[in-house]
Amino acid sequence: MRIYHSLLNATKFRRVFDFGEREVAHWFPGHMAKGLKQMRASLKKVDCIIEIHDARISFLWQRINPSFQESLDVRPHLLVLNKVDLADTSKNQSIMKRLEREGVRNVLFTDCLRQRDENVKKIVPLVTELIESGSRFHREEDRSYCLMVIGVPNVGKSSLINAVRRTYLKKGKASKVGGEPGITKAVLTKIQVCDRPIIHLLDTPGVLPPKIENIETGMKLALCGTILDHLVGEDIIADYLLFSLNRLERFSYVEKYNLEEPCDDIQHVLKCIAVKLGKTKRVKAITGVGNITVQMPDYSAAAYDFIRAFRKGELGKVMLD
Numbered sequence: 001m002r003i004y005h006s007l008l009n010a011t012k013f014r015r016v017f018d019f020g021e022r023e024v025a026h027w028f029p030g031h032m033a034k035g036l037k038q039m040r041a042s043l044k045k046v047d048c049i050i051e052i053h054d055a056r057i058s059f060l061w062q063r064i065n066p067s068f069q070e071s072l073d074v075r076p077h078l079l080v081l082n083k084v085d086l087a088d089t090s091k092n093q094s095i096m097k098r099l100e101r102e103g104v105r106n107v108l109f110t111d112c113l114r115q116r117d118e119n120v121k122k123i124v125p126l127v128t129e130l131i132e133s134g135s136r137f138h139r140e141e142d143r144s145y146c147l148m149v150i151g152v153p154n155v156g157k158s159s160l161i162n163a164v165r166r167t168y169l170k171k172g173k174a175s176k177v178g179g180e181p182g183i184t185k186a187v188l189t190k191i192q193v194c195d196r197p198i199i200h201l202l203d204t205p206g207v208l209p210p211k212i213e214n215i216e217t218g219m220k221l222a223l224c225g226t227i228l229d230h231l232v233g234e235d236i237i238a239d240y241l242l243f244s245l246n247r248l249e250r251f252s253y254v255e256k257y258n259l260e261e262p263c264d265d266i267q268h269v270l271k272c273i274a275v276k277l278g279k280t281k282r283v284k285a286i287t288g289v290g291n292i293t294v295q296m297p298d299y300s301a302a303a304y305d306f307i308r309a310f311r312k313g314e315l316g317k318v319m320l321d
């Protein structure tokens with residue numbers, strides 16, 4: 001790996017990102033309020049909550065709704081920090097310390113795409129213990145529990161359900177997984193994942209916090225795929241990605257896309273990506289001698305690829321907060 005010593009003096013890069021006049025207000029699809037209402041109505045039947053967060057973003061930005069959170073807090077609660085394969089795990093210790101200070105006790109880091117993830121295996125014993133040691137627990141002959149899985153869109157709720165089911169029932173996918181947020185819309189699906197004890201998981205639609213702290217937090221959530229890209233704009237997500245990679249000194253994009261050196265200019269980077277991937281488009285140009293067709297870099301296609309490469313972990317592991 002090349003080291004870019006001269007560039008590590010940060011003066012070459014932007015220190016802050018200019019969001020212009022953007023606001024987060026229009027980033028929330030209407031179905032989220034409906035989803036939240038349904039979740040609230042089903043809470044009575046729920047013995048334990050599994051809250052899933054993206055391991056790359058601070059815990060604070062991903063709690064879905066303060067009023068809903070209160071009704072959650074009376075139940076046993078497990079926090080799963082997912083997509084740990086994409087996260088810079090050197091920060092895990094300090095994350096755990098911070099969570100402890102916030103009073104969050106039961107935490108697991110997971111990679112739901114891995115065939116045999118050790119921490120996915122721990123979920124059933126841990127929630128069983130949490131439920132049975134709780135004050136609401138009444139021992140019955142048929143132990144049967146219902147768990148609600150909550151979290152922002154695209155964080156891996158359905159993948160986690162499938163992973164637990166794969167581990168304990170040796171069965172295939174039951175809940176649809178998607179690359180775009182909003183695949184599990186306003187329905188709560190109940191899926192059995194274990195038969196001793198009988199455990200059902202309630203898959204829920206992703207719900208974003210009703211008020212995102214600030215635009216930068218919104219952009220981090222967007223970068224990790226929790227908000228529909230077109231609502232935010234792929235051009236700005238790509239630029240924020242470049243800003244973040246430079247800030248974190250993750251320079252693998254330089255070699256991957258044949259750049260000469262790290263660069264803070266998104267237009268230049270997208271051009272290199274387009275050239276490298278052969279993403280060009282023909283456009284008509286009017287000249288003095290008539291109309292001609294010229295090849296231009298396809299900036300949108302390049303931005304799309306850049307963002308997807310990041311989400312697949314191809315541009316390095318990160319911690320955005």
Ligand SMILES: Nc1nc2c(ncn2[C@@H]2O[C@H](COP(=O)(O)OP(=O)(O)O)[C@@H](O)[C@H]2O)c(=O)[nH]1
Nearest residue numbers: 083111112113154155156157158159177178179
């Ligand atoms: N790299 C990685 N990707 C994951 C992980 N869990 C889920 N995904 C991907 O994240 C996307 C959203 O997953 P999904 O389960 O549909 O999220 P949901 O909207 O919360 O139900 C899919 O493309 C999954 O393949 C993980 O642990 N690591």
Ligand SMILES: [Mg+2]
Nearest residue numbers: 157158183184
């Ligand atoms: Mg889902």
